[in-house]
Every structure is written in C-alpha cells, then in structure tokens.
Amino acid sequence: MPDGxxxxxxxxxxxxxxxxxxxxxxxxxxxxxxxxxxxxxERTCASFQLPVSKSTTSHHFKVMREAGLLRMxxxxxxxxxxxxxxxxxxxxxxxxxxxxAE
Amino acid sequence: MPDGxxxxxxxxxxxxxxxxxxxxxxxxxxxxxxxxxxxxxERTCASFQLPVSKSTTSHHFKVMREAGLLRMxxxxxxxxxxxxxxxxxxxxxxxxxxxxAE
DNA sequence: CCGTAGGTTCGACTTGCATCGTACCTCTGT
DNA sequence: ACAGAGGTACGATGCAAGTCGAACCTACGG
Numbered sequence: 564m565p566d567g568x569x570x571x572x573x574x575x576x577x578x579x580x581x582x583x584x585x586x587x588x589x590x591x592x593x594x595x596x597x598x599x600x601x602x603x604x605e606r607t608c609a610s611f612q613l614p615v616s617k618s619t620t621s622h623h624f625k626v627m628r629e630a631g632l633l634r635m636x637x638x639x640x641x642x643x644x645x646x647x648x649x650x651x652x653x654x655x656x657x658x659x660x661x662x663x664a665e
Numbered sequence: 666m667p668d669g670x671x672x673x674x675x676x677x678x679x680x681x682x683x684x685x686x687x688x689x690x691x692x693x694x695x696x697x698x699x700x701x702x703x704x705x706x707e708r709t710c711a712s713f714q715l716p717v718s719k720s721t722t723s724h725h726f727k728v729m730r731e732a733g734l735l736r737m738x739x740x741x742x743x744x745x746x747x748x749x750x751x752x753x754x755x756x757x758x759x760x761x762x763x764x765x766a767e
Numbered sequence: 768c769c770g771t772a773g774g775t776t777c778g779a780c781t782t783g784c785a786t787c788g789t790a791c792c793t794c795t796g797t
Numbered sequence: 798a799c800a801g802a803g804g805t806a807c808g809a810t811g812c813a814a815g816t817c818g819a820a821c822c823t824a825c826g827g
Contacts, residue, residue: 578767579693586685587815609773619816621774626814640824641773657759665680689785711803721786723804742794743803768827775822782815792805797798 569628569635573654576631581655584630585662589613590623594632597646598663605636605643671730671737675756678733683757686732687764691715692725696734699748700765707738707745 585591593611597604613620624644627633632651633644651659687693695713699706715722726746729735734753735746753761 578763579688579690582684583688586681586688588681589815591681607773615815616817617774618776618818621776622815625775635774655763658763661680661757661760691785709803717785718787719804720788720806723806724785727805737804740794771824771826773823775820777820778818780815780817782813784813785811787810788808790805790807793803795800795802797800 569625571629571631573631573650576654578655580630581632581658584626584632587623587626589615590627591662591665593623593627594646594659594662595665598659602648603645605645607641607643671727673731673733675733675752678756680757682732683734683760686728686734689725689728691717692729693764693767695725695729696748696761696764697767700761704750705747707747709743709745
C-alpha cells in the first residue's frame with residue numbers, strides 16, 4: 564500500500580474528527596508521548612507497545628492519521644509516525660497545548 | 666432530584682471526558698450555539714429543539730453536565746443550562762475558542 | 768533464498784453509545 | 798385538585814467502534 568491517501572490537508576481537518584480521535588485513551592496517550600519528545604521525532608507504531616494486538620494498534624494509528632494528527636513516513640523497511648505539530652498548531656491553535664498540559 | 670451532583674469542579678474536569686462530550690455532533694452544536702450568545706445566557710434544554718426525543722436530549726445534557734461543560738440551574742419551574750465559560754477557559758485555555766472558530 | 772520484523776487488511780466478535788418509549792417527578796397556572 | 802410543561806430515570810434496541818486472529822505484503826539480513 565503506497566503511502567498515498569489518508570493525510571488530510573490542514574484545511575480539510577475536521578475539529579470533531581480530531582476530538583474523537585483524541586477522546587480514546589490509547590490514542591491520547593500516543594499523542595501525549597509525542598509531545599514529551601522533541602518536535603519532529605519519528606517513532607514506529609510498535610515502539611509504543613500498546614496493550615492491544617498488532618492489528619488494533621494499526622487501526623488506532625489509521626484513525627489518528629486520517630484525523631490529521633500523525634503523518635506516516637515510509638522508510639523502506641519500517642514506517643514511522645510523526646506528529647504534525649506545526650500544522651495542528653496552525654489549524655487548531657492551543658489544542659496540542661491542552662494535551663501537553665495534561 | 667435535587668441539583669446536587671453532576672457538576673465537577675474545574676480541577677476535577679478530565680480533558681478526555683470533555684473531548685468525548687464535544688465529539689458528538691449534537692452536543693458540539695449545543696456548545697457552539699452557546700458561544701454565539703452573550704456570556705451567561707441561560708437556555709432550557711428544549712429550546713435547542715434537537716432532532717431527537719426528549720429522553721435523548723436529556724441524556725446529552727447529562728453528558729455535557731458531567732463533563733463540566735454546562736451547569737444546570739434550577740428555576741423552580743424549568744431548569745436552564747448555562748455554559749461554564751469562565752471556568753472552562755481557566756481549566757482548558759483555548760478549548761472554547763476552537764469550538765467558536767468552527 | 769528464506770526467515771524475520773513492522774504494518775496493513777479482512778472478517779468476526781463484543782463492547783459501548785445513541786436512541787427510543789414509558790413512567791415518573793416537580794413546579795405552575797387554572 | 799388537576800392538567801400540562803420541562804426534565805429525569807430506566808430498560809430495551811440498533812448501530813458504530815474497539816478488539817482480535819489470521820493471512821498477506823515489503824524490506825532487510827543472514
């Protein structure tokens with residue numbers, strides 16, 4: 564599957580979709596972990612060691628990707644996820660700060 | 666039922682609970698309508714004329730109340746809902762601005 | 768060339784949430 | 798005293814979302 568789709572432009576991002584993505588405890592935790600690391604940090608999905616199966620992990624990352632929270636980067640061997648920090652700050656100012664403050 | 670419970674203190678408010686409450690289209694619409702009116706505006710649940718039954722409307726207002734978004738005020742005859750604007754701005758700065766900007 | 772690691776997809780199951788109807792409560796106005 | 802308006806509580810139902818296992822794909826390393 565080519566990277567291709569699943570990465571909305573900032574203008575296409577829907578606040579309710581983003582809020583729904585963040586409302587799940589596992590997904591919220593992933594975003595919160597990204598915010599504790601330097602801007603632009605890349606991590607594999609597996610590195611979070613979520614307490615669910617591999618397919619469920621993939622599902623959650625798909626939800627976050629389609630909401631616009633993450634960008635999946637293909638590195639040949641392993642794909643990595645990156646928080647779309649600057650784009651989210653521009654589209655939804657203050658939102659990530661709220662997550663960070665938690 | 667006395668007003669009593671169901672009104673968390675700002676410190677007790679949970680961001681994920683609030684995000685979940687806002688993720689629903691009907692509830693999001695209610696909060697958005699409050700934001701288009703003057704601070705402190707009181708409205709009955711029925712005044713929103715949500716396209717659902719009376720019991721479902723009550724359910725949605727309960728979710729918003731327990732999340733801390735609204736305060737129900739008993740006026741003898743009819744109870745009214747008020748957006749907890751200042752408290753939310755203090756606890757989750759920028760959150761209501763995001764809803765307002767939508 | 769094959770095994771392994773990291774992800775995705777698919778179908779099935781299960782839990783959660785929105786929804787409804789009904790019954791009930793509390794005030795108000797008549 | 799009673800009827801109606803506005804809300805709440807409860808049980809049941811239907812659909813969406815989270816979860817899983819199994820199969821598959823791609824790239825890398827031995």
